[in-house]
Amino acid sequence: MKNIVLISKSILLIFISLIISSCSEDEPAQIALYLPVANFSYEAFEKKVVFTDKSENADSYYWTFGDGETSTEQNPTHFFKANKKYSVELTIRGERGKTSSKKMSVDLSDGSTTDPEDVNITLDGDFSDWAAVPASMLASSSVASYVTDLVALKQVKLCGNDNYVFFYVKADATKFNVIQFYIDKDNSNETGFLGWYWTNIGSEFLLEAAKSDDLAPTVFEYDDANGKGGTEWAWIERYKPASKAIEISKFVAGENNIVEVEGRIIRSYVPELGRTVKMGVSAMDANWASSGLLPSKLEDGSLNNAMTVKLP
Ligand SMILES: [Ca+2]
Numbered sequence: 001m002k003n004i005v006l007i008s009k010s011i012l013l014i015f016i017s018l019i020i021s022s023c024s025e026d027e028p029a030q031i032a033l034y035l036p037v038a039n040f041s042y043e044a045f046e047k048k049v050v051f052t053d054k055s056e057n058a059d060s061y062y063w064t065f066g067d068g069e070t071s072t073e074q075n076p077t078h079f080f081k082a083n084k085k086y087s088v089e090l091t092i093r094g095e096r097g098k099t100s101s102k103k104m105s106v107d108l109s110d111g112s113t114t115d116p117e118d119v120n121i122t123l124d125g126d127f128s129d130w131a132a133v134p135a136s137m138l139a140s141s142s143v144a145s146y147v148t149d150l151v152a153l154k155q156v157k158l159c160g161n162d163n164y165v166f167f168y169v170k171a172d173a174t175k176f177n178v179i180q181f182y183i184d185k186d187n188s189n190e191t192g193f194l195g196w197y198w199t200n201i202g203s204e205f206l207l208e209a210a211k212s213d214d215l216a217p218t219v220f221e222y223d224d225a226n227g228k229g230g231t232e233w234a235w236i237e238r239y240k241p242a243s244k245a246i247e248i249s250k251f252v253a254g255e256n257n258i259v260e261v262e263g264r265i266i267r268s269y270v271p272e273l274g275r276t277v278k279m280g281v282s283a284m285d286a287n288w289a290s291s292g293l294l295p296s297k298l299e300d301g302s303l304n305n306a307m308t309v310k311l312p
């Protein structure tokens, strides 16, 4: 009996000393381990900004958005009133009242961001979904009333989301077979081919597609090796014909030989597209004679600007 008591006492002593030693060893390490470190990221959709907390060891959150508003949520969504720069600060409080702050500049001044999910076009030959594209994300061009020769293309609309650049084309079926999409992917004349058709476009890509081939395109890439945007140029055939770079709806026939079609260029075929790109669209007839141009030339015959397309 005595032996058992002795043994259990000594076990208890060992146990207590273990606890004491473990406390004294772990405590400094715990303080280092649980220091709060504030951090966050954000995504802007127009003036709506979604903040995501990336802090470590936070018990509470305090956001100041730089517009007088505050929040104590962990992941707040905030609606700003103006397209300008805001200084946003997150202060977190961790164990024992220790705090940490992170300040970040949220720049809404270009106003071009939008929720990529807001822009989507279904390729069903029903063109009413184009009316839902936010005006800031829609590029549109119609043939000018004074144009008499290049009239095959009546109207083109362009918009895009993370995966696609969507297009709508209204054309005269008797004058339109080949369509060409010139793409200035970095919105700069310093790079790419300076085309014949528009003043402000240095194209890195040309997608050329024939209506008789359901717009299965050939994709050409500009070779900039011979100089910057000059006349020394070469188009490299990047993908063979009938590639899948373009998908389309059916052609919808209307009155007076008008056809309408909607489609999408798959962005992975045109890598490194910036958020602002320039695009121009031209058409050729069945004999490969130029028959359409959007945007049209100016009334005095000089070149017009290409379309500016905003992408997420
Ligand atoms: Ca549609």
Ligand SMILES: [Ca+2]
Pocket: 184, 185, 186, 187, 188, 189, 190, 191, 192, 201, 202, 203, 204
């Ligand atoms: Ca360029």
